[in-house]
Amino acid sequence: MRLFAKVVYAALRLASLFVCALPESWVAGLAALVSRLLFGLIGYRRRVIRENLKTAFPELDRVARRVVARDFGRHITLSLFEVFRAPRYAATPLDQLFEVTGLEHYEAAARNGRGVLALSGHLGNWELVATGIARALPNTVLNVVVKSFPPGIQEFIAELRTLGRVMVIPAKDGLPQIIQALSRNEIVVIVLDQNATRGLGVFVPFFGRPACTMSALASIAMWTGASVLPCAGYRGADGRHHLEVFAPLSTAREGSRKETILSITRRATEFIERRIRAHPEQWLWTHRRWRTQPHPESGEPETKS
Numbered sequence: 001m002r003l004f005a006k007v008v009y010a011a012l013r014l015a016s017l018f019v020c021a022l023p024e025s026w027v028a029g030l031a032a033l034v035s036r037l038l039f040g041l042i043g044y045r046r047r048v049i050r051e052n053l054k055t056a057f058p059e060l061d062r063v064a065r066r067v068v069a070r071d072f073g074r075h076i077t078l079s080l081f082e083v084f085r086a087p088r089y090a091a092t093p094l095d096q097l098f099e100v101t102g103l104e105h106y107e108a109a110a111r112n113g114r115g116v117l118a119l120s121g122h123l124g125n126w127e128l129v130a131t132g133i134a135r136a137l138p139n140t141v142l143n144v145v146v147k148s149f150p151p152g153i154q155e156f157i158a159e160l161r162t163l164g165r166v167m168v169i170p171a172k173d174g175l176p177q178i179i180q181a182l183s184r185n186e187i188v189v190i191v192l193d194q195n196a197t198r199g200l201g202v203f204v205p206f207f208g209r210p211a212c213t214m215s216a217l218a219s220i221a222m223w224t225g226a227s228v229l230p231c232a233g234y235r236g237a238d239g240r241h242h243l244e245v246f247a248p249l250s251t252a253r254e255g256s257r258k259e260t261i262l263s264i265t266r267r268a269t270e271f272i273e274r275r276i277r278a279h280p281e282q283w284l285w286t287h288r289r290w291r292t293q294p295h296p297e298s299g300e301p302e303t304k305s
Helices: 003-021 024-039 043-056 062-084 103-110 126-136 153-163 175-183 216-224 257-278
Strands: 098-101 116-120 141-145 166-170 187-191 201-206 209-214 227-235 241-245
Touching: 003 062, 003 153, 024 062, 043 062, 062 126, 098 126, 103 116, 103 227, 103 241, 116 126, 116 216, 116 257, 126 141, 126 153, 126 166, 126 187, 126 227, 126 241, 141 175, 153 166, 166 175, 175 187, 175 216, 201 257, 209 257, 216 227, 216 257, 227 257
Parallel strands: 098 241, 116 187, 116 227, 141 166, 141 187
Antiparallel strands: 201 209, 227 241
16 A cells, blocks of 8 residues: 555544444434534535435425435444444344344245345445345355445455455456356345446436446346345334345346346346335435436437336
8 A cells, every 4th residue: 555545544443443432322423413514514415415316206395305315414424433333343243233134035045056146235334234144144245346445445444344254346357256156156245226337237217217227237147047136224213224135036038138137127226216215314315326328319218117
């Protein structure tokens, strides 16, 4: 690491030590205070949040959307505090961190013997969700990461993920590792709610608007025969985290290969949208999910829900 990256890394380690030393009862209150300070400083991202909420929930008035935005700020800041507390959580029994439901779906999928593609999104505390999957399920868990963090932050996050028993596969050039992991009947987590660039994704409806979505999950499932297992995490009203595992998504062939990829990706995105609607304050509204749009002259379908 270069000097600046080392300084960033050291600052994050110190922040982690500080947050780990806090009593559990202080964390939520301090996170709420910090969220108010932070949201006064992120003017551009605040606009993105407002625009995204207006797109997703046109039926809500401005006041209702503002409440969701405020609650999102508290949630994301508390999630950051929890990431800093990862060293403490590593030694905490799983049942004290998560209530896990639906493990029978994983057990059935694992009997397929071709690996499991765990479909997830940026809902709840997604870093803890990956850890929860890794600790709740017996097989090795690998998390496919599309974007890396800046130097210093990247090394810090990588350490925390290792503490959570999660191995990371970079999306770029990571396909051979994914195929090998699935051949060993392991679990590969793919987060499918980020904007994809044209050529890497297909357009499917997301809250009624075309969203360019990575086609990799559908392609890999078709190629390998791996089960696609939807998973979602959320924070309950009592502050406890919940990890839900759902029945496998259908990956049956429907027409051509292109049509099947579109169909699988559409169903995966519909699952993520349903979970967001159940806990709207817990999704990553700072992300520009609809940034890539179809060219009207290209013939790409402006899909509707």
